[in-house]
Amino acid sequence: MLPKRRIADDELYAHFVTFSVYRRRRLLDHDHAKRIVLGVLVEELSARSASCVGFVLMPDHVHAVIWFPEPGQLSSFMHGWKRKSSFHIRNWHRRYAPTYFEQFGEGSRFWQPKYYAFEIYSRSKLEQKLRYMHLNPVRAGLVTRAIDWRWSSARWYELGRSVGVPIRWIA
Numbered sequence: 001m002l003p004k005r006r007i008a009d010d011e012l013y014a015h016f017v018t019f020s021v022y023r024r025r026r027l028l029d030h031d032h033a034k035r036i037v038l039g040v041l042v043e044e045l046s047a048r049s050a051s052c053v054g055f056v057l058m059p060d061h062v063h064a065v066i067w068f069p070e071p072g073q074l075s076s077f078m079h080g081w082k083r084k085s086s087f088h089i090r091n092w093h094r095r096y097a098p099t100y101f102e103q104f105g106e107g108s109r110f111w112q113p114k115y116y117a118f119e120i121y122s123r124s125k126l127e128q129k130l131r132y133m134h135l136n137p138v139r140a141g142l143v144t145r146a147i148d149w150r151w152s153s154a155r156w157y158e159l160g161r162s163v164g165v166p167i168r169w170i171a
Contacts, residue, residue, distance in 0.1 A: 013067075014053055014170060015074055016129045019082060019115040020061040027110065029059050030097060033089045034151050037062060038164050040085040047080075048073050051168040053126065056133045056152035058140065063133045065120065067170050078115050086110030126170075130157070 021027045028034055034057045041064070045052055050073065053065035066077065090110060120126045134157070137149035146154040155161040 014120040014126060015066050015068075016063070016118040016120055016133075017066060017074075017078065017115055018061060018063050018117075019078070020112040022109040022112050024060045026059040027089065027093075028057060028062075030093075032092055032096070035164075036088045036092060037081075037085045038151075040081055040088065042165055043084070044077055044081045045166070048077055050077065051170060052153070052165050053170055054130045054133055054153040054157070054167065055165060056136050056149070056154075058136060058142075058151075063136065065126065065129060065133070067168075074117060078117075082111045082115070 028037065037057055038055075041052065041055070044050070045066075049069050051067045053067060055062070055064040066074070068074065068077070086109075118129070120129060130153075134146040134149075134152055134154040137143050137152065138146055143149045146152065147158045150163075153163050153165070153167050156163045156167045
C-alpha cells in the first residue's frame with residue numbers, strides 16, 4: 001500500500017499546483033470552459049484573500065501558482081475551485097455543446113481526483129515554475145510564443161496586459 005499523500009500547507013509560501021481533467025480528456029478545448037475555470041479561480045482567490053502569481057490552462061490540465069495570507073487554505077481552495085468549475089462546465093456543455101461529450105463521454109468525473117502541489121520557497125524556484133508553466137502551450141505545439149496563448153499569465157509578465165485574473169508578484 002502506498003503511503004498517504006501529504007500536502008504541506010503549514011507555512012506561508014507559494015504553491016505550484018497542477019490538476020488534470022479525468023483521463024486527460026480534452027474538456028477544456030472550448031474557450032467558454034476555460035473562462036469558467038478562470039472565473040471560479042477569481043472567486044476562490046477573492047473569498048480567501050489569496051493571490052495568483054501565475055497560471056496556464058491547457059486543453060486537459062491546469063497549472064497555477066497560488067499564495068495564501070494564512071496557512072492551511074490550499075485543500076479547501078482546490079476543492080472549491082475544482083468542484084465549482086466542473087459543475088459549471090458540465091452544465092455549459094449540456095446546454096450549449098451537447099454533442100461535445102459524445103467524443104469523450106461525460107464520465108462520472110470531470111477532474112482527476114486530488115491534485116499535485118509543490119511548495120515554492122525561493123525566488124529562483126518561483127521563476128523556474130513560471131517559465132515552465134508559460135512555455136507549456138509552446139511545448140504542446142498550440143502556439144509558437146508563450147505570449148500568444150491567451151489562457152496564461154505570460155502576457156501579464158511580458159507585456160503588462162490583463163489576463164482575466166488579477167496577478168500579483170510576491171516578494
